[in-house]
Amino acid sequence: MNFSIDRWKIIHISIGGIIFFASIILFGFIAQAMLDLAFRTLGIWGVLAYAEAQNAHYIIRLGTDYLTAGFFGGLYIGYKVKEHLKAAALFPAPFGLTVFFAVQYFLGYGIPPSSLTLINLLKIIVAPLMISIAGSYMGIYTVNWRVEEKPKEERISFIS
């Protein structure tokens, strides 16, 4: 894959990563607030005691936080970068996630070493990364998708 590195590409990809990071914070906050409201309104807080419901909650958050954040990061890069889209889509999610984890760590919400099991690494790092990259691809190609416009139909009228 021939992916030439120029300064502007790096700047745009970095901005895409920052947009991704900001989107995770924003959509994460909105999703958590909406889910809290739903659980409170329906009076079903207790269901979160079950591992199945916790996994379901996690699946929802994968979509609302990571897929959406990846998509918005990808949209920006899609507008700014017009070549080597496949390669460009790989970068904003790792960049944004690294910033996200670093901020979490410095705020005291880092992953404790005792929790570093394979399943936790999959849940905390691998799955969000994959979903975010998929979101970035969708964002980038949404902007750069080639659509053939339907030609305007000529209306022929026999009534003058």
Place this chain on the structure above:
Amino acid sequence: MANRSVEAILIYKILGLRLPLAIFIFSLLSLITSGTVIIHLTLTSNLVEDGNWLYIATDYCKIKFPKSWYMDKGEVNENGSVYVINILSEDFQTITHVKFFSRKATLNFMRENNLSNFSSVPLFEAQRVYEWILRNSENATLSYIEGETELSTFLEDWVKKNADEAYYLAIRIGNAYKKGEFFYNVSGLFISLAIKQNLIEIIYYGEEKSWTMNWENFRKILSSIEITYVKENESK
């Protein structure tokens, strides 16, 4: 020409949306829908009583609790393993806290806190809570709730069914914390049980009004507890 255009639109667009955008929306909706369905199925398969309570079998006990209450559970490893269940009332003002100590954790807990027998555990915990509250509210006052025959009869019946020995203590802390311009009181019930020399603590604690209001629910939770496992050493 017209046919080719129609074909191109079918390939590249779904419902008037560009294909990647359509895939994004579809993926997002799929994740949300599947999560919601799993939550719904989990909920309906665990409802008991009149549909307002949930039943859960944890590693150490079977328990029922109101579906609108929040439950958290997990094992902590500090000088022996302690399995903790926290159940928060709907208003998040009252907590039911259940702790299962392993044999090693029991010995360490007793030694570190200079406790000679299980009967002194409720008083120790009550004083610990009071001292913690005093740090933030100097005017806090501690009083013991005694002579409530209904409470003692209920607990004695419960203990007979569940443990070798059990002790309890009910307290009230006046002016425990200030919120806005008002001071609030808190109440607490501290129970310690011993099963095969393993300590089990049950603490029901919270803001006084909420504590009283949720008392019946706590009684039902306590009545539903069926202790299924007591860890005698560190390896299961």
